[in-house]
Amino acid sequence: MPNVYGMTSLLGKVAVVAGASRGIGAVTARAFAEAGAAVVLGARDEAAVTAVAKQITDGGGRAVATRLDVTDPASCEALVRKALEEFGRLDAAFNNAADGPMPAPLADIDVAEFDRGIATNVRGTFLGMKHQIPAMIETAGGGSVVNMASLAGIQGVANLAAYVAGKAGVIGLTKVAALDYADRGVRVNVVAPGPILTHHLQAAGQRAQEMAAQSTPMRRVGQAREVADAVVWLCGEESRFITGVTLPLDGGQAAGLKPPRMYRQGESM
16 A cells, blocks of 8 residues: 555565665665565675665664575575565565676677576576565465566667576566466566666766766666666555566667757757
8 A cells, every 4th residue: 555655655564685785676675675664685795785784774674684696596495584584474576686798799708608697687587486476475475576677688789698688588487477376466577677877887987877868768867766666666556456567667768769859059958
């Protein structure tokens, strides 16, 4: 139910976030807590994810952290078990972990690096849902899973074969899981961000950020909190009739091309 401010309320709910040590994952973990949920955070960098959990608890929220390797079945099972041991139930999950090789033409990509990208994105999302969904059904009578894809999973991007294949795989897995559990109380959706101002884009510099902004019809890059708000909404009652969707968060990029305007002299941009 929405709270008095019209925001999604997850009071009494429990969420897990895989890939929560920084960026969109960390921001989403904080957004879950702000909505009232207890949050279990997992990431490979245990020190970093523990620091995010401490920020949440210092702010009055409920959160615990644990090391997570999404390619390892035992590690994914342990994340869910942590939620059940600490908070007794599981209502929501955000599978956000991602990895892949540096950009290169397809034939130049090392096979092991390609496998690593697929293992994290596709296998990691599969393993997350494999353990999250049964726990939701058993302890909460259902729940909501949101998986992290990308606009690159909807349309190809040159030199990103492993990333594109991995994110397209996440979208396919999401649709199947949504169908498998639609009549068992579990909704499964996927978010597909375009250019978002995370640490990667920040590190790329001002020029890269300006070019990314110009690639969107809105002429700006997105913020991590805008993705987080969508994830939390997809886990709330307001979206209770939505499952199996791929939600672009891309400033209009998926709609098509919008050529840059030609500005007249003296006209503000």
